[in-house]
Amino acid sequence: MASGYGLHGGTSRCFPFWQELLSCYVVNSNEEDNSGVKKCAPAMEDYYECLHHKKEAARTVALQNAYAKARQAHPRENQPTAQQIRNLGLLGKDDESKAFLAEQAKGR
Structure with missing residues (x-):
């Protein structure tokens, strides 16, 4: 949760990533020029990965597919x-x- 509070109180698991993203925006942008926001893409990617686990899920599927392929190639x-x-x-x-x-x- 972006509020910083987790389900059971305390900080949420992604709150440190949100703070990092927010500080990147503050440092790299101002009212006249927002071109520095492009520098925050890695921080944004880390925050979204923490929220949605897309890369982790893709890696897990790839490992499962590789394991199944290896089992078919070398049966017991x-x-x-x-x-x-x-x-x-x-x-x-x-x-x-x-x-x-x-x-x-x-x-x-």
Whole structure:
């Protein structure tokens, strides 16, 4: 919140960025000439990022996509099937679970 107060009192998380932006505007502009405001673009970008997290969200999506692509390029060897995973530890499936665990232990 630009008021400086957070949801639970005290300063909000973005208030320091707002103060930085405001001080940049005060230092770089006056009543006759506002051309110095262009110097405040990085401070404005930091403030908007604090408010909306657009860059952080884009970076997270890019990392998730890269991870999914790497998993597809290099699939696991001896990956258990869904049926094998469902049988592990369930009542009445002890024999299948023991056989699968023995097989996995042998493979290591």
